[in-house]
Amino acid sequence: MRAAGLGLGLLALGAPLAAQRVTFGPQFALMDYREVSSGLRYSGTGGGAVAALTYRRFSLAAAAVRLSLDPTDGSTAGVGFTATQIDAWVGYDVASYASLEVGVIRRTADPELDAQSLGAVRVGARSSYPLGPGATVSFRANYLAAPKFSGGGHAAFSLDLGLGLDVQLFGHVRGLADYVFQRVNRRTDPGGQGEIDSPIQQSVARVGLGVGF
């Protein structure tokens, strides 16, 4: 995957500027995170950055956010934690408004045992459609394959849905916003007594400005 990404990057650097587009910028993020039961829920804000590159039918995107999550009202959690999430996608346009994509997700918690860390491979599709000149809306559905958790367990069903918006505000400045809802049906066997459901659910909103060339 890294080799493919590096290859795409080198290809993009060597290509004429007109055939590619680069966007990057900072982002403000909000997150709602729930784990195991409705009583264990967190909410918080943070910052991050996003970078995207398109070259002909290929696209490469990466986003990183770091959020401070605190227990919400009525939560059974005692303390909050800091979550760091990194997402990466490589896409290929199979039609004018549809592309297939693969990627990775890596979310860690600090302190490490206060929440589940997650690592998985993304496989899915994305649909993008221009709303008008310089404005594009997109919808993403990724299956999170082979998820790994810091607390063990497995998940046969994990989905990641996203809504994205890219608007040209003025000149090279773009407004970027995306929403990601993630559902992981994790099951664990904590004491060898049999598997129990330990689902994870989070929703993230990232809003920011970007510079596009």
Add this chain to the structure above:
Amino acid sequence: MRSRLRTLVLLTGIAWPSAAAAQAVQNATLRRAQQAYDNLEFRQALSLAQASLRERLTGAERARAYEILGFGYGAMDSILKAVDAFKQMVLIDPERQLDPNKVSPKAYSAFDVALRQVLLVRQLRIDSTSFVGGTGAVPIRFAVTQPARVVTRAIGSQSSFLVDSGAWNGQVNLSWPARLPNGDPVPAGVYTVVVEARLGQNAFSASQPIRLGHGIVDTLPHLTSLPGYQELPETEIPPQSWRPMGLAFLYTGGALVGTVGLEGSGLGASSKRELGIVGAATLVTGLVMTLRKPAARPAAGNILYNRLLREQIARRNQEIGKENVQRGRQVQITVVPLPKPGAGSPR
């Protein structure tokens, strides 16, 4: 006695050329020679004419002196001397012509022999003419007194054109179409038609200036448009529609439905705050794009139509260009001879 001799001379046909008599003679000796000839005193006329040649004479007077000598020797039956005198005369004045009906046969035959013994280009004539380019020619006439290689050129201020090159003798009639190798008429202006005859070491040239003018060519103007056909705008503004708003609703609704569908009952419903922020931004963007004037987009049909129209105009202009070239070649050419700056001369 004197009147009888005068009658005899008249009977033998020795008469003074009328043209020569009309010319004024300044030199006194030559005038006396002419008077002596008129009085049929040939010996005295010959003596005085030879004496005048030793004095300062103009070209015309010198030619006149040799002419008196020619006629005098002719009257005295000294044909060889008469021929020599006439040779000197025509070398000075190549255009000098004797009327066979007014001079004695002896004198005329001596003059004719003299002409055949020197190389001359005489009586170069270019008549005024007017013709359409490609359908006529400039007539050039001249006489060569001996068989010779004759080259005829039309020399202009910018360029020179070869009219003819060939071996000629006697009366020559040439036609110059006044065209360039590509068919265009030669440029208008003043040309000098030079006829150069060469026989061994002897050469002689004569020239005649002419003015060659062009008539007005009624050319067709090039087209910038075809009557009745106008270029269409190559971009068009699509009609305003609710499509952007609909798409925003569709995508936001999809995210909402997906979120609600995936929310587990055990974890409770999510706050929807995150979806609300991004969804609202999407809907607002959709609304703005709906209300905004749509951007112009290329009108493929109009672009194709304009391309065909331009090709048609270009094709028509190409035809007009060819037609104008053809018309330019068919210009009315007018040729007028100009006064000669000087007579021809042996070289």
